[in-house]
Amino acid sequence: MIELSDLTKRYGAKTAVEGLTFSVRPGVVTGFLGPNGAGKSTTMRMMLGLDHPTDGEVRIDGRRYAELRDPLTFIGALLEARSVHPGRTAYHHLQCLAQSNGIPTRRIDEVLDLVGLTAVARKRPKGFSLGMGQRLGIASAMLGDPRILMFDEPVNGLDPEGIHWIRNLMKRLAAEGRTVFVSSHLMSEMALTAEHLVVIGRGRLLADTSMARFIEENARTSVRVRSPEPERLREALEGAGLAPARRPDGGFEVEGGDTARVGELAAEHRVTLHELSVERASLEEAFMRLTHGTVEYQAHDGGDDELG
Ligand SMILES: Nc1ncnc2c1ncn2[C@@H]1O[C@H](COP(=O)(O)OP(=O)(O)OP(=O)(O)O)[C@@H](O)[C@H]1O
Numbered sequence: 001m002i003e004l005s006d007l008t009k010r011y012g013a014k015t016a017v018e019g020l021t022f023s024v025r026p027g028v029v030t031g032f033l034g035p036n037g038a039g040k041s042t043t044m045r046m047m048l049g050l051d052h053p054t055d056g057e058v059r060i061d062g063r064r065y066a067e068l069r070d071p072l073t074f075i076g077a078l079l080e081a082r083s084v085h086p087g088r089t090a091y092h093h094l095q096c097l098a099q100s101n102g103i104p105t106r107r108i109d110e111v112l113d114l115v116g117l118t119a120v121a122r123k124r125p126k127g128f129s130l131g132m133g134q135r136l137g138i139a140s141a142m143l144g145d146p147r148i149l150m151f152d153e154p155v156n157g158l159d160p161e162g163i164h165w166i167r168n169l170m171k172r173l174a175a176e177g178r179t180v181f182v183s184s185h186l187m188s189e190m191a192l193t194a195e196h197l198v199v200i201g202r203g204r205l206l207a208d209t210s211m212a213r214f215i216e217e218n219a220r221t222s223v224r225v226r227s228p229e230p231e232r233l234r235e236a237l238e239g240a241g242l243a244p245a246r247r248p249d250g251g252f253e254v255e256g257g258d259t260a261r262v263g264e265l266a267a268e269h270r271v272t273l274h275e276l277s278v279e280r281a282s283l284e285e286a287f288m289r290l291t292h293g294t295v296e297y298q299a300h301d302g303g304d305d306e307l308g
Helices: 040-047 090-100 106-115 130-142 160-175 187-193 211-218 230-239 259-268 283-294
Strands: 002-011 014-024 029-033 055-060 075-078 148-152 179-183 196-201 204-210 222-226 244-246 252-255 275-279
Touching: 002 040, 014 040, 014 055, 014 196, 014 204, 029 040, 029 160, 029 187, 040 055, 040 148, 040 179, 075 130, 090 106, 090 130, 106 130, 130 148, 130 160, 148 160, 160 179, 160 187, 187 283, 196 211, 196 283, 204 211, 204 283, 211 283, 222 230, 222 259, 230 244, 230 252, 230 259, 259 275
Parallel strands: 029 179, 029 196, 075 148, 148 179
Antiparallel strands: 002 014, 002 055, 196 204, 222 252, 222 275, 244 252
């Protein structure tokens, strides 16, 4: 468990993180979202003791990072900016980490096997592909077999196979009862990976809720319905106070309706249906709606009246 209380970070006049209070719980993958510059990296760095809070604190399984003996055995992290000594092989890199954290060397072979790098263990990472580099970063994070894992943009630049592998790894780690905290800008990927979400904007907490509830509360879900008798269907729906909108495929989209109500109305009016389904809003849509006012660097599409 990671607990943040009233966490604040100022850089001179700039407040990067302000009064953040939330907990990251074990057993589920928790996604960490926010527009560029929202304060995600700053927050993660403070969680790992790499930056000092101006105010407030972070507790890792009840303790401050500085109080952890052999921190890699409590919390492992894959950060965006990886640093691997250019002269060391993958094995040597892991060996140095293991030695400085009281981790037995047999664990090195285990994590190399886990991430699929056994064959290149004696090679220098500078020749590694992006995906191999990510795997080495994950091996480092897993070395101490920690109960808490943190991943900052883990799938950036990876091919579909690599993305799939990391997604399943994170889910498996959470299913083992570990705490898994992951940031990503890829909404579709996050929707497939995280069960819980923490969203920040301009350094402040905007949401701390389940993925399902976040989408439900921040985006509209509608019903998609199609019939060979569209006009009779339209009348039935409008007669009940619903506002069906025509879709290009000849069907209707009914905002604010639910499938049970639409199905029952069709049955009452003896209208045949060829399709009746829920059109779920996407995480991206929900995220955009929630964070719209907090985006720090916003491009304008030229269609609004800012010059007027
Ligand atoms: N060392 C620093 N000195 C001054 N300002 C900083 C420093 N580090 C971060 N900031 C500012 O703090 C804010 C939060 O930055 P941070 O990198 O944590 O955001 P982020 O959510 O990780 O962004 P992104 O999604 O773009 O990576 C930004 O406005 C940034 O410019």
